[in-house]
Amino acid sequence: DTEVTQTPKHLVMGMTNKxxxxxxxxxxxxxxxxxxxxxxxxxxLMFVYSYEKLSxxxxxxxxxxxxxxxxSLLNLHLHALQPEDSALYLCASSQLDMGFAGNTIYFGEGxxxxxx
Amino acid sequence: xxxxxxxxxxxxxxxxxxxxxxxxYKTSINNLQWYRQNSGRGLVHLILxxxxxxxxxxxxxxxxxxxxxxxxxxxxxxxxxxxxxSYFCATVKAAGNKLTFGGGTRVLVKP
Numbered sequence: 704d705t706e707v708t709q710t711p712k713h714l715v716m717g718m719t720n721k722x723x724x725x726x727x728x729x730x731x732x733x734x735x736x737x738x739x740x741x742x743x744x745x746x747x748l749m750f751v752y753s754y755e756k757l758s759x760x761x762x763x764x765x766x767x768x769x770x771x772x773x774x775s776l777l778n779l780h781l782h783a784l785q786p787e788d789s790a791l792y793l794c795a796s797s798q799l800d801m802g803f804a805g806n807t808i809y810f811g812e813g814x815x816x817x818x819x
Numbered sequence: 820x821x822x823x824x825x826x827x828x829x830x831x832x833x834x835x836x837x838x839x840x841x842x843x844y845k846t847s848i849n850n851l852q853w854y855r856q857n858s859g860r861g862l863v864h865l866i867l868x869x870x871x872x873x874x875x876x877x878x879x880x881x882x883x884x885x886x887x888x889x890x891x892x893x894x895x896x897x898x899x900x901x902x903x904x905s906y907f908c909a910t911v912k913a914a915g916n917k918l919t920f921g922g923g924t925r926v927l928v929k930p
Contacts, residue, residue: 793862804849
């Protein structure tokens with residue numbers, strides 16, 4: 704099973720709403736990631752969790768708040784977003800973090816977020 | 820910020836032809852990876868090539884790496900309509916711990 708599951712697949716939220724994106728993997732991976740991808744652009748790294756601890760925050764605005772409740776779950780809490788935050792949010796996992804040679808990242812199908 | 824730049828940005832070929840795309844990067848790397856993304860979907864890992872490797876094959880895919888030129892190429896042989904997708908190279912810097920994507924090449928394979 705090489706599956707990373709993301710919910711919801713689509714989310715429309717107002718600028719005053721609070722919502723969450725969820726991600727789950729059961730591959731025993733110890734590193735999990737959030738990437739943001741705008742249309743026709745490459746994915747951009749937002750956060751990295753390694754062994755359930757936040758190891759990288761790519762200067763992401765505080766209106767995005769990640770959480771790793773356990774080794775299988777990763778959430779992204781959203782609050783007071785702007786229309787320019789509309790994008791595809793991709794969750795991913797790998798056995799270890801990318802500092803270890805040969806690691807492969809497995810991506811979920813993504814959550815399409817529209818902020819109105 | 821992007822570590823890799825891909826060339827061409829878009830490629831249109833007939834089914835059965837080969838497709839070649841190139842990736843250049845700026846700093847020394849630990850490894851380079853290629854991913855495929857169908858429109859609006861997640862990314863699928865294709866091949867990982869380590870900095871001490873020069874060529875790898877997987878099915879109809881062939882990847883080369885030239886660390887002296889800081890470049891890599893992905894060759895898809897005997898392309899199929901199902902190969903229509905965006906292809907991204909991504910690098911992990913030497914002593915780094917982040918995977919950073921290049922701009923991608925959009926490939927259209929016409930039946």
